[in-house]
Amino acid sequence: MLKYLIEKEFKQILRNKFLPKVIFVFPVVMLLILPFAANYEIKHINLSVVDNDHSSYSSRLIRKITSSGYFNLTNVSDNYNQAIKSIEAEEADIILQVPKDFEKNLIVEQTSKVMISANAVNGMKGGLGSSYLSNIINDFANEVRGEWITVQGLSSIPIIDIVPQNKFNVHLSYKIFMVPAIMAMLITLITGFLPAMNIVNEKELGTIEQINVSPVKKFTFIISKLIPYWIIGTIVFMFAYIIARLVYDLTPAGHLRSIYVSTAIYMLGISGLGLIISNYSKTIQQAMFVVFFFMMVMILMSGLYTPISSMPMWAQYITYLNPLRYFIETMRSIYLKGSGIIDLRYNLYALIGFALLFNTWAVLSYRKSS
Amino acid sequence: MKVIEVENLVKKFGDFIAVDNISFEVEKGEIFGFLGANGAGKTTAMRMLCGLSKPTSGHGKVAGFDIKSESEKVKANIGYMSQKFSLYHDLKVWENIKLFAGIYGMKKDEIAKQTDELLERLNFESERNTLVSELPLGWKQKLAFSVSIFHNPKIVFLDEPTGGVDPVTRRQFWEMIYEAAYNGITVFVTTHYMDEAEYCNRVSIMVDGRIEALDSPLNLREQYKAKNMDDVFHQIARSAKRSDN
Amino acid sequence: MKQFRSFLQKELYHIFRDVRTIMILLVMPVIQMILFGYAISTEVKNAKIAVYDPSKDIATRRIIEQMDNSKSFDVVEYIVNPNEIEKLFLEGKVKMVMVFGENFNENLLHGNKTQLQLITDATDANFATSISNYASGIIANYQMELMQQNKIPITIQPEIRLLYNPQMKGAYNFVPGVLGLILMLICAMMTSMAIVREKELGTMEVLLVSPMKPLLIIIAKAVPYFLLSCINLATVLFLSYFVLNVPIAGSLFWLIVVSMLFIFLSLSLGLLVSTLVDTQIAAMLISGMVFMMPVMLLSGMMFPIENMPVFLQIISHIIPARWYISAVKDLMIKGLGFSAVVEEISVMLLMIGVILSISLIKFKVRLD
Numbered sequence: 001m002l003k004y005l006i007e008k009e010f011k012q013i014l015r016n017k018f019l020p021k022v023i024f025v026f027p028v029v030m031l032l033i034l035p036f037a038a039n040y041e042i043k044h045i046n047l048s049v050v051d052n053d054h055s056s057y058s059s060r061l062i063r064k065i066t067s068s069g070y071f072n073l074t075n076v077s078d079n080y081n082q083a084i085k086s087i088e089a090e091e092a093d094i095i096l097q098v099p100k101d102f103e104k105n106l107i108v109e110q111t112s113k114v115m116i117s118a119n120a121v122n123g124m125k126g127g128l129g130s131s132y133l134s135n136i137i138n139d140f141a142n143e144v145r146g147e148w149i150t151v152q153g154l155s156s157i158p159i160i161d162i163v164p165q166n167k168f169n170v171h172l173s174y175k176i177f178m179v180p181a182i183m184a185m186l187i188t189l190i191t192g193f194l195p196a197m198n199i200v201n202e203k204e205l206g207t208i209e210q211i212n213v214s215p216v217k218k219f220t221f222i223i224s225k226l227i228p229y230w231i232i233g234t235i236v237f238m239f240a241y242i243i244a245r246l247v248y249d250l251t252p253a254g255h256l257r258s259i260y261v262s263t264a265i266y267m268l269g270i271s272g273l274g275l276i277i278s279n280y281s282k283t284i285q286q287a288m289f290v291v292f293f294f295m296m297v298m299i300l301m302s303g304l305y306t307p308i309s310s311m312p313m314w315a316q317y318i319t320y321l322n323p324l325r326y327f328i329e330t331m332r333s334i335y336l337k338g339s340g341i342i343d344l345r346y347n348l349y350a351l352i353g354f355a356l357l358f359n360t361w362a363v364l365s366y367r368k369s370s
Numbered sequence: 371m372k373v374i375e376v377e378n379l380v381k382k383f384g385d386f387i388a389v390d391n392i393s394f395e396v397e398k399g400e401i402f403g404f405l406g407a408n409g410a411g412k413t414t415a416m417r418m419l420c421g422l423s424k425p426t427s428g429h430g431k432v433a434g435f436d437i438k439s440e441s442e443k444v445k446a447n448i449g450y451m452s453q454k455f456s457l458y459h460d461l462k463v464w465e466n467i468k469l470f471a472g473i474y475g476m477k478k479d480e481i482a483k484q485t486d487e488l489l490e491r492l493n494f495e496s497e498r499n500t501l502v503s504e505l506p507l508g509w510k511q512k513l514a515f516s517v518s519i520f521h522n523p524k525i526v527f528l529d530e531p532t533g534g535v536d537p538v539t540r541r542q543f544w545e546m547i548y549e550a551a552y553n554g555i556t557v558f559v560t561t562h563y564m565d566e567a568e569y570c571n572r573v574s575i576m577v578d579g580r581i582e583a584l585d586s587p588l589n590l591r592e593q594y595k596a597k598n599m600d601d602v603f604h605q606i607a608r609s610a611k612r613s614d615n
Numbered sequence: 616m617k618q619f620r621s622f623l624q625k626e627l628y629h630i631f632r633d634v635r636t637i638m639i640l641l642v643m644p645v646i647q648m649i650l651f652g653y654a655i656s657t658e659v660k661n662a663k664i665a666v667y668d669p670s671k672d673i674a675t676r677r678i679i680e681q682m683d684n685s686k687s688f689d690v691v692e693y694i695v696n697p698n699e700i701e702k703l704f705l706e707g708k709v710k711m712v713m714v715f716g717e718n719f720n721e722n723l724l725h726g727n728k729t730q731l732q733l734i735t736d737a738t739d740a741n742f743a744t745s746i747s748n749y750a751s752g753i754i755a756n757y758q759m760e761l762m763q764q765n766k767i768p769i770t771i772q773p774e775i776r777l778l779y780n781p782q783m784k785g786a787y788n789f790v791p792g793v794l795g796l797i798l799m800l801i802c803a804m805m806t807s808m809a810i811v812r813e814k815e816l817g818t819m820e821v822l823l824v825s826p827m828k829p830l831l832i833i834i835a836k837a838v839p840y841f842l843l844s845c846i847n848l849a850t851v852l853f854l855s856y857f858v859l860n861v862p863i864a865g866s867l868f869w870l871i872v873v874s875m876l877f878i879f880l881s882l883s884l885g886l887l888v889s890t891l892v893d894t895q896i897a898a899m900l901i902s903g904m905v906f907m908m909p910v911m912l913l914s915g916m917m918f919p920i921e922n923m924p925v926f927l928q929i930i931s932h933i934i935p936a937r938w939y940i941s942a943v944k945d946l947m948i949k950g951l952g953f954s955a956v957v958e959e960i961s962v963m964l965l966m967i968g969v970i971l972s973i974s975l976i977k978f979k980v981r982l983d
Contacts, residue, residue, distance in 0.1 A: 004472030
């Protein structure tokens with residue numbers, strides 16, 4: 001019985017004009033674009049300079065800034081009003097104003113000022129840009145101070161040598177951080193929400209009635225819907241694995257086996273969630289909305305883009321209810337850190353818990369008869 | 371032999387009594403017409419008989435199995451076809467046959483053999499590989515009916531099977547129904563067309579959830595002194611309180 | 616016109632009868648605003664760290680204390696054996712481990728250099744960079760404390776002004792993005808699905824044979840979504856103004872004009888999709904893939920466009936939401952006038968023209 005139903009699902013999926021293309025093009029596009037797009041690294045900040053001093057120190061400072069690699073000098077203005085125009089036109093992101101008598105004050109008064117004005121519409125970028133700029137200015141002051149101390153023969157100062165060491169991701173690549181998470185997202189969409197849409201589609205078209213009057217058990221029917229997507233999910237996953245390897249030179253630091261175990265548990269759980277949604281939806285449009293809503297909240301609250309530890313406590317508690325959170329964490333740990341099943345046992349317990357909860361709920365809320 | 375036995379069957383949705391204490395029996399090989407205006411409760415009654423809906427109270431047996439406690443066994447012994455659904459539009463003709471035959475547990479070689487026979491009998495071999503979505507409506511309905519009795523059920527339930535079909539096709543459709551009944555399949559059919567009611571061995575007419583009349587078309591015409599079933603129906607349905615929708 | 620009105624009533628009835636969908640549609644922007652406004656942040660707060668301190672002297676104690684007291688860090692583990700570091704990271708218990716050298720204070724005071732290792736879990740590269748920067752800042756502060764007696768010569772004080780958004784609120788950046796996303800969802804995705812639904816259920820044929828003009832049928836389908844979009848536009852602006860305290864710095868009038876333009880553009884996109892596909896699932900996948908994903912990824916809503924590789928920046932030009940979001944930023948946050956958004960408005964008008972013509976032609980062809 002099951003065999004015939006699965007055969008039917010595959011035929012329907014493959015015969016659809018869009019579905020097969022989407023199922024394979026989508027992961028490729030996501031994997032190729034998202035890691036490049038999702039880049040919070042602040043580089044190439046466009047700088048506008050207003051230098052009212054035109055001294056050797058001021059030009060040394062500006063040279064130091066532009067050679068740091070963070071800033072591109074895109075605008076040189078005579079006054080602030082002119083510079084602000086360049087910000088409004090998006091030519092510059094940040095303005096550095098060097099006042100008149102900058103050099104004189106530095107030598108005579110031993111202290112001097114500069115003004116930084118950053119476009120903070122994107123708060124993070126504005127904040128980071130201005131702190132990078134002040135760091136460079138500080139460095140510059142240190143340099144000048146060093147020269148001064150040597151000249152004056154003053155005593156040296158205690159130094160703590162800070163040695164940063166980046167484990168698991170030596171080159172600090174943000175891309176390889178995104179790739180395992182994107183895989184998790186793809187699995188969620190393909191094995192969680194597509195079968196849900198499919199079931200609702202049969203409901204809306206009325207074809208589900210014909211199955212309901214047949215001796216097909218509800219369990220058989222549901223399984224026949226899920227198995228094809230589990231298979232597709234696994235194929236897509238392997239596909240993603242190859243892309244990660246070829247494009248990002250990324251292979252799991254941990255065992256492939258751990259990935260399969262946790263992915264299997266997660267698939268089971270997330271397709272249960274999809275089934276619940278399908279049980280409560282009459283039309284595709286309805287189901288779509290609920291899915292979209294869930295996806296949005298789940299992704300935002302999963303730590304995919306922003307660290308969970310940065311959230312306020314109430315939001316962190318919400319993330320404990322989010323299966324995607326555990327799965328993304330698991331995938332990243334196995335892929336990048338090489339964590340094993342034992343290290344990740346609490347995450348796996350949580351995923352197993354979700355799988356039990358969702359599937360029990362799904363079976364209870366599915367009604368073949370009313 | 372009785373293949374459908376219904377006793378005091380009731381279905382309530384909240385306060386609304388959709389089916390109000392109906393009782394009747396259907397004999398093997400009979401063509402039983404189930405008539406009523408929209409909202410009279412005939413679809414609800416039929417859904418209970420097919421095991422799609424649990425009765426609030428009362429008893430029913432279909433093909434010898436209790437509709438409450440043995441609904442899965444009931445399902446294995448019936449066929450069903452509705453106007454709304456017929457077949458999967460994105461599957462080919464033979465694929466639909468194979469799917470449903472497989473669902474009812476038929477053997478692979480048996481399916482292949484009977485598919486050939488069926489397509490030949492319907493003179494439909496050229497369309498074997500056509501997607502159902504590309505067939506004209508009449509053909510879809512004929513095919514749907516053939517699929518619903520393909521596994522040789524004891525009873526086939528037809529929910530307004532000829533809706534929207536032209537008179538010629540309807541005629542052919544009823545010939546297929548007669549053939550099925552001749553082969554021992556009991557036919558339980560709801561319809562809007564009163565001329566179709568004349569083709570039935572017996573008809574029941576539902577009004578406001580109750581069966582108001584149940585007899586052969588001939589007896590009903592005599593009893594209500596009507597010249598045709600249409601007239602009978604209108605005399606009975608006049609008392610209806612629940613209107614269309 | 617009378618026909619049109621009754622048809623429109625049917626469409627409104629269709630949508631507003633479905634309480635759950637309406638609830639989600641109305642609540643979704645609110646939840647998005649709350650999540651973006653309060654939950655999502657890249658700030659470093661209470662990052663869990665572990666400490667390995669073989670010296671246990673005044674200096675190490677003081678540094679640990681300052682770390683723990685800062686808002687950025689929580690010291691959660693004191694380890695006694697460096698071998699434990701690996702395990703802590705593998706289980707994901709801490710984000711950073713501070714490893715002090717031996718005889719830390721002595722080395723420091725006697726003029727020698729002393730070592731302090733900051734080992735970060737760099738799976739999240741950005742976060743690792745941020746926390747090690749913050750930690751270095753705290754350590755540098757301690758160094759300053761030590762030098763307090765000595766007068767430090769030569770300082771340059773940068774005076775920092777953050778334009779437009781002095782409190783560096785994330786809201787300034789995401790409010791325009793949420794607007795773009797919601798309007799896209801409702802207008803493009805929902806409209807296309809609503810039209811395709813009629814096709815899939817076969818009711819479109821019935822409508823097309825009715826005396827109604829096909830174009831009017833389509834317009835009637837779009838009107839409810841247009842209304843919903845207006846409600847959502849109002850909700851988002853209301854919440855951002857009164858709850859998140861994002862001022863509307865520029866002209867409200869032009870903000871609304873631009874939004875209407877974008878709604879119109881999204882509706883035409885929805886119409887275009889509906890002429891291309893036959894099933895709701897296909898409409899959903901296409902809108903999801905071609906509209907929603909790019910809006911989230913490439914419109915500058917979540918990730919700054921200027922950080923992307925050039926080819927993605929070029930692609931971002933054809934995404935309608937990019938232009939809308941940029942115009943909203945100019946008008947709403949920067950308080951610029953109409954002259955600043957002429958480019959955006961012209962691009963959007965051009966897009967509407969092209970998309971609408973293609974979909975109307977396709978729609979006609981389908982009828983013939």
